[in-house]
Amino acid sequence: MVVWKDLLVERRSKETLNAVFFFGLLLLFLFQFALGPDRERLAGTLPGLLWLGFILSGLLGLGRTFVAERENDCWEGLLLTPGDKSAIYVGKLAGNLLLMLVVETILLVLFGFFFNLELAAVLPALAVVIALGTVAFAAVGTLFAAMTAHVRARELLFPVLLLPVEAPVLLATVKATEAVLLGEPLGSVAHWLKLLAAADVVYVAVGVLTFDFVLEG
């Protein structure tokens, strides 16, 4: 069941993937233009910019999680699914995670290219931070996407709801990324990583437990 959902998501995600990736690329250009060519100044803000890019692209992709079901009148199909509806959540979450991670990887490479970063050495550490942060983001995002699917101003409400909730995650990931890019070991930001891990657990647990309630009716 979950696998089927996943495959379905994969087929659709091609268009989403392209759009989100292109959006991320545009953001990169915008950052350059808005912040000027001063390399020194840019360097300090890089972790923040990177995650801003991830999050803004993610908003775009996550918001569309349930669009297909809604537009094609498949919503009832979702509701009538026998058994634990949380499986749908997990399936969608997995799909979203994959989407976001792919986009983030490409964006990271581009970032490294444009801003001339030495990423090879810190890649494993960076990967850990990005993975932890993305799970937190996708977990709540998938849940909220389901909730806002039927709301009037869906495109407005989704980011409005998601961003405040993700504020601590953003703080943690940026601080951790900052340290990693400076070459510090992961241990130095252990507290941030623990926070992210805790957030991951909490968000996924809440998502799994409450998704049934979201899909009713």
Next chain:
Amino acid sequence: MTADNWSFVFAAYGLALVVIVTYWRFLVRRERELSEGDTLRRHGSGMPEPQTEHRSP
């Protein structure tokens, strides 16, 4: 301490007072409107819309 700061104290307390009183009046007014509408509907003879007078509080 400098006398300047009293204005801030008053501003803060004043603001708090205004906010609290405004919310309180909002609650009182809503409750009055709704109970009037309720009463009118119960005692009225099949009127589709209750006519509530808007008395200023």
Next chain:
Amino acid sequence: MAFGLAPREATQGNVQRIMYLHVPSVWVAYLAFAVVLVASIAYLARRSEGADRLAHASAEVGVLFTGLTIATGSIWGKPTWGTWWTWDARLTTVSILFVMYLGYLLLRGMIDDRERGARFAAVLGIVAAFNIPLVHFSVYWWRTLHQPPSLMKPGPSTMPGVIVAALLVNFAAFTLLYVYFVTRRARVLRLEAEAEA
């Protein structure tokens, strides 16, 4: 209705008195959001309309007091730090809280179906509440780790008995105010529901 705004003598400058507004406000806000969590869980478990109304009312009053906390904090900050705003731990945390629960109210406002609105709001209420400790720690670490200790903390360095007493009086007064507001607001919500029926 016990207003109980009784500013007592503050030994650290009169601006300190704003603390008697600011601190009880944030206490009530946290109380309100705790109630939202409990009521939200209760609603999902038992589908009681009363629980839903309690959650809604408490969230609204909570946002009110959170806003008040920010405003009083800002007004306190201007003469104390010389600036209306600063990203100190407490103000930042409260701001995030404010926006989260404002979003809660927005969500409720934008869903026409009463039952669905109640359900979704309950879920959001739970997510937001569980997020509070995450927010607290992340912001606290953000502001205090590797920060130069030049940040002035606007709290009394000693807590003489009189100040504590005054604070407690205001705690009690604000809590009573909270209870009063929530009860009334819930009643209004019930009347609204009956009017629509």
